Amino acid sequence: MTSSTVTTVFLPITVAVIMLGLGLSLTVADFARVARHPRAAAVALACQILLLPALCLGLVLLFDLEPVLAVGMMLLAASPGGTTANIFSHLARGDVALNITLTAINSVLAVVTLPIVVNLAVAGFLGDSATLGLQAGKMLQVVAIVLVPVAIGMFVRHRFTAFAERMQRPVKIASIVVLVAVIAVAIFQERANILGFVEDVGLATLLLCVLSLAIGYTVPRLLRVSHPQSIAASFEIGIHNATLAITIALSPALLNNSQMAIPAAVYGVVMFVPAGALCYFFAHSRGRATLASSQTGSDTSATAPSERNTR
Template sequence: MTDLLLKVFLPSSLAIIMLGMGMSLTIHDFTRVFRQPKAIIIGLFNQIFILPIIAFLLAILFHLDTTMAVGLIVLASCPGGPTSNIIAQVCDGNLALSVTLTAVGSFTSVISTQLVTSFALTYFNTHTGTTIELPVLDTMFQIMMITMLPICIGMFIHAYKTNFALRMLKPMKIASTIIFILIFIGIVATNFNTIGQALKKVGIVTLLLNISIIGSGFLLAKIFNLGSKNAISIGVDGSIQNATLGIVIATSILNNIEMAIPTAAYTIWMYTTGGILMWYFGKKKQKRIPSTK
């Protein structure tokens, strides 16, 4: 059931949602982002540098054992997950920035994830004798098929069937929220025992990591005057990790199932805080829209 959820339902659902997101985007949205790259640089800095640093500090502060510490760093070194795009859209963030951060962050993680994980193994005196080689081509292909291709198709529809694309914006946002909730329920239901054990071991640490990186994203955006929409995208993208890749690194590459425990715990928190952000910013957006009655 877990494999069906992670390998079939989740990717398919995300691809459909990305198609809907593409219908709300134009090429101009992306050119505007790249013409003012400060938001991209800050977002990537938050994801690639700040997140692993916070994870290291928490591992040391809470005196985590070697396995849990390395597992936490592995999680923090992973790129952002495409679910962040769903949350950013519902929160009324800068969707083009969110998509860009997910795509660029995934490609740069081919190097950064290996460097951070290798350093963690050395620092915490874990000698596995394993060479870390990420599934680069598979990861890139997966990202392209789940995110970029559906978004491009959606943008094509927006360009040539504009009225249809605009009519679909509200239904697709509703569908995004429903699918997000179903994914959350499905992950909890199929991994209930594992998640329970994970929360007992590193629940507080992973919660602090999640809240800290969201706060860091919003703080950096405020310091550099990036605006609320960019702040939402940077905060959300920093907090939503590619949990699947984290589990693959821990179990398949490092051959240590226990190292996947922090990822399991963090998954619950990132979907929980993501849901709270969707509710909070969705509510704020409704207050800004004048009543038609």
């Protein structure tokens, strides 16, 4: 995947717009909400920070990926969730409030965890290279990409609440339009190499998404987290911010390596298949469960008068 004006200039702007839109939807209460759902948040964050990098490392070794692609996979696994996870969770009838909380906390934690994972991957697969990785100076640029737009959005929401609420939808639509346009141009520019990219990392990225979604739901359920909260965790853990990963990989001031962007670029396309299928399953299974419970409730209400009369 080659660098161009589209990927090196417009892609970071797209990330900034997306993060600004996220900030417009956040309040301090979203961060405080974790205190009301400590188990769900703690389990999801542990899966995101600990299990996912380990899972991704296993896939990298299983598929024996080239070192640069291996680093790109680890970068993808370390990237936080994004607004797409919130959308899928909403459609699947998950706890969207928890999604927003996890997205907010993950975005903050990623400033520390993402450089750690990337630097370890660079050292492990490419050797300890001072020209790659995300050292202290480069971490400040990650902060600028991730946190500054979110902070601006939150400030605008706090000071101009009505304006922020009016702007949420237009900013979200604008970010989607710009993102689709940038990806479309990038795909067009790489049309001759797309099949090669899919052949290199297609199955690995697909498995990463499928297994991440499964872990995100199964582990919380095993630890007695509610069904809606587990759905939220599943999409938050299973859907990574591929746009952020591509931006970090391609940015001349950060990793400046086009090959490292390939896993995130392929993932950004293939992840819609398992995520969409799981969303459909959750939405329809939840609907059947609701119908069954309503029928049971009707039966109970029908027998209630006779029970009261016998008393």
